[in-house]
Amino acid sequence: MTELTAETPNGHRNMLDKALDLLHAVSVDAAGRQASELADECGVPLSTAYRLLTSLTQRGYTVLDKRTRRYTLGLETFVLGQTVAQARGLTGVARPILEDLATETGEATLMAVLSGTHQLYVHYVRGPHSVSVTGSPGTLGPLHCTAQGKVLVAMSSEKTRRHLVDTLDLTAFTAKSITDRAEFRRELTKVAQQGWAIADEEHEVGIRAIAAPVMRDPVPLARAAISIAAPAFRATVDTLQRWLPALQDAAQRISLVMPME
Secondary structure, X not given: OXXXXXXXXXXXXXXXXXHHXXXXXXXXXXXXXXXXXXXXXXXXXXXXXXXXXXXXXXXXXXXXXXXOOEEEEOHHHHHHHHHHHHHOOOOOOOHHHHHHHHHHHOXXXXXXXXXXXXXXXXXXXXXXXXXXXXXXXXXEEOOOOOHHHHHHHHOOOHHHHHHXXXXXXXXXOOOOOOOOHHHHHHHHHHHHHHOOEEEEOOOOOOEEEEEEEEEEOOEEEEEEEEEEEEEOOOOOHHHHHXXXXXXXXXXXXXHHHOOOO
């Protein structure tokens, strides 16, 4: 888990930070987690964990199974998630378009948004083949070695782009991952100029993807990114580029149905 690190002036996380850490840790396992393991993972005393989890449970953000003593997410988190999804156009309006794209190309389609130093997957449509790229909405992915991540960084605000280029951990997931900051900067310049990005086995060996931004005038910034992802044995880089017109058309269609922010 990536722990929240906001600190008070004296260097200690406040209670809100600790509660959010616990809530995030609860979300990792759908089967639930016990207070002791949550306390250990989040670095808080067990008594503090119990106190904060009791408050979260009373407010409906967590649920305690009295038999197993495990905490799971409560319905209030669902309400918040739905509110955000509606406000940002991340609900069902985009999925039919992604389904059409998956049918047309025969491969998996995904949609993601920028979330801090990661991309957050919000939609996934499986391709029709028995062997297809998989994805999990609600999970985080890297930015520097994925097609969607490159698009989201390259077409973010200048301030955000500069910060991410300077601070992202350029982990080598494969031998093709970009790990040099100057090379990453050049790649983003190229992506911004051409309006799309490719990841050629940079995040996972055997997986290629092409992504395009979902934008909305008058601000020329990516509100989201969509991609087509396929096994490398079935899709060459040339194949990905042949799908570009269909991908860009889908991105445009999604931009028209997403609500204005």
